[in-house]
Amino acid sequence: MSIKKSPWISFFNAGGCNGCTLECFACFNPRYDVTRFGMELKASAKHADILLVTGIVNNHNKKRLLNIYEQLPEPKRVVAIGACAITGGLYKGSYSQAGPVDKVIPVDVYVAGCPPRPESIIDGIRKCLNDKRSR
Amino acid sequence: MIEILFVLLLVPLALVFEGVRRRIVARMHNRVGPPLMQPFYDIAKLISKKEFQNRNEIFNLVPYLALICSLLIILIIPFSIIGFDYDFLVVGYIFILQDTFYIFGAIASRSPFGMFASVRELLLMLGYEITFLIVLALFFYGAGATSFQNYNAEFAFTQLPLVSILLLFTGFVILRITPYDVMAAEAEISAGFFSEYSGTSLAMLELAEFIKNFVIYILLGFLIVGKTYALLLSPLFMLFYMIMLTSSPRYSTVVTVKTFLFLAALAFVDIFFLV
Numbered sequence: 427m428s429i430k431k432s433p434w435i436s437f438f439n440a441g442g443c444n445g446c447t448l449e450c451f452a453c454f455n456p457r458y459d460v461t462r463f464g465m466e467l468k469a470s471a472k473h474a475d476i477l478l479v480t481g482i483v484n485n486h487n488k489k490r491l492l493n494i495y496e497q498l499p500e501p502k503r504v505v506a507i508g509a510c511a512i513t514g515g516l517y518k519g520s521y522s523q524a525g526p527v528d529k530v531i532p533v534d535v536y537v538a539g540c541p542p543r544p545e546s547i548i549d550g551i552r553k554c555l556n557d558k559r560s561r
Numbered sequence: 562m563i564e565i566l567f568v569l570l571l572v573p574l575a576l577v578f579e580g581v582r583r584r585i586v587a588r589m590h591n592r593v594g595p596p597l598m599q600p601f602y603d604i605a606k607l608i609s610k611k612e613f614q615n616r617n618e619i620f621n622l623v624p625y626l627a628l629i630c631s632l633l634i635i636l637i638i639p640f641s642i643i644g645f646d647y648d649f650l651v652v653g654y655i656f657i658l659q660d661t662f663y664i665f666g667a668i669a670s671r672s673p674f675g676m677f678a679s680v681r682e683l684l685l686m687l688g689y690e691i692t693f694l695i696v697l698a699l700f701f702y703g704a705g706a707t708s709f710q711n712y713n714a715e716f717a718f719t720q721l722p723l724v725s726i727l728l729l730f731t732g733f734v735i736l737r738i739t740p741y742d743v744m745a746a747e748a749e750i751s752a753g754f755f756s757e758y759s760g761t762s763l764a765m766l767e768l769a770e771f772i773k774n775f776v777i778y779i780l781l782g783f784l785i786v787g788k789t790y791a792l793l794l795s796p797l798f799m800l801f802y803m804i805m806l807t808s809s810p811r812y813s814t815v816v817t818v819k820t821f822l823f824l825a826a827l828a829f830v831d832i833f834f835l836v
Contacts, residue, residue: 428609431602459592461583464599470674472613472759475606499759500611 429475429501430555432464436474436498440491440527442481442517445541446508450478458544465551471497476551479527482510482517488524495531503554506533507547509540564642571635572768575775576600582774582799589807600771604764612760615670623666624758624765630659631772637709638776638783639792644710649701652709652780653694656735659773660686663754670757678753681743681814688821689734689741695828696728700784715787725785727828729801732781734821736774738802739809741817778802 439447453460454467468474471494483491495504506527509515514526527533537550580597587594596602615621634655636642664682667675701707703721704714718725733741750756755766781798782791812820 429606432599432606456591459587459594461587461595462593464595464602470756472757473755473763475610497613499613 429503432466433475433503433551433555434466434468434473435476435478435551436468436471436494437478437480438471438491438494440479440481440487440511441484441523442508442510444481446480446511449541449544450480450507450547452544453547458548460548460551463548463552472499474498475501476503476505476554478505478507478547478551479511479531479533480507482514482520483524483527483530484520484522485524486522488530491527491530503534504531505535505537505547505550505554507537507542507550509538512536512538515540564640565636568636568640568642569632571639571775572632572772573601575772576604576768578775578778578796578799579771581796582803585800585803586807589803600767604768607764607767608761610760612762615757617669619665620669620757621762623662623669624762624769626662627659627666627769628765628772630655630662631769631776634776635772639779641709644708646707648708649697650694653690653697656693656773657686657690659769666758667754672757674750674756675754677750682754684814684818685734685741685743685821688818688825689731692727692821692825692828693731693735695825695832696724696731697784699724699828699831700728709783712783712788715789717787718785723827723831727824727831728781728784730821730824732777732798732802733805734817736777736802738806740805740812741820742811743814743817 437447437450452458471477475498477495477498479491495502504527506512510517511527514520514523517523524530535550535554537546539546542550577597577600579600580595583599584594584597634652637644637648637652641648660682664679667679699721700714700717701712703717703724704712706712706714714720730741732738755763758766775795778795778798779791782794786794
């Protein structure tokens with residue numbers, strides 16, 4: 427049995443405006459209810475299969491993001507959510523940034539938008555589960 | 562030996578029960594909810610995942626010890642395979658032992674979340690474990706029985722209304738249901754005891770919790786409405802606890818401890834009424 431049937435999810439806001447994180451939380455409300463795919467929100471990264479990263483990575487949070495990425499047990503997936511996590515967005519060129527998420531940790535799926543709608547976040551998570559690679 | 566294998570069939574039943582529980586909670590939130598077989602998928606996935614190595618032996622042993630505790634209880638409670646005199650006290654002690662293992666594991670993990678959970682659990686133990694043991698003993702005293710095998714009282718809540726209410730209250734803490742679930746508060750202290758476990762260890766802990774919760778619902782039916790209706794009416798108790806879970810706030814640790822010390826005092830007073 428793979429992580430396809432019960433993907434457990436953890437969030438990390440690496441340094442954005444928190445808008446994308448709120449949209450991620452909206453996936454778990456009765457309107458979008460992702461628990462019907464077996465997904466569960468886990469506070470501890472050691473329980474999670476998929477890490478949702480929002481926001482540009484600032485220097486302060488780089489160490490923490492690496493730490494959390496290492497805490498996810500194999501097999502694991504990372505989804506970068508929002509314009510800041512993909513390119514830097516509004517914060518691009520800032521003095522305190524360590525680059526977008528894929529400069530720090532490997533990313534499987536990018537979900538674009540500022541912020542992206544919950545439907546597209548759910549679609550991104552489903553797509554990263556169909557990925558055949560085992561990293 | 563065949564009886565023991567028969568009882569082990571209760572383990573998949575406990576997982577289905579957990580699936581039904583999740584569906585009920587989802588319906589109360591106006592959600593669709595996960596599939597009925599979701600606990601099986603979760604356990605299978607967790608076993609297949611890679612686990613983090615930890616050099617602490619206590620930390621590594623705790624999930625298996627907790628699972629053994631749950632399996633021991635399942636041998637005694639619904640069908641009383643290894644029944645003996647005063648086994649209700651042994652059941653009470655096994656529940657305490659399982660919580661003690663969780664505390665050991667959480668402290669050995671050195672996680673601050675685990676530390677918080679174990680300190681809160683130790684505080685709560687002052688109140689609810691005394692109440693739980695007294696309540697168990699009172700039910701057996703009221704029925705004139707010495708073990709689960711010869712417990713024949715039916716509709717005991719008509720004779721022991723106060724004790725039945727006390728039992729429902731201790732159920733809140735043992736099942737970690739909201740008014741008194743400070744030790745497993747998901748929002749504040751991530752997963753409490755389990756926050757540092759991963760892979761197979763976490764699967765064992767989840768399995769132990771599912772079996773323990775299932776047994777508690779049966780135990781409530783067993784004591785309050787009697788042996789014959791225990792399995793039939795256990796979903797009703799689950800429904801009651803799920804209504805409480807979805808509709809009540811979380812009390813602070815201090816309030817919880819005070820409540821349970823008060824309930825322990827009430828249970829003591831109740832002994833004198835019975836004698």
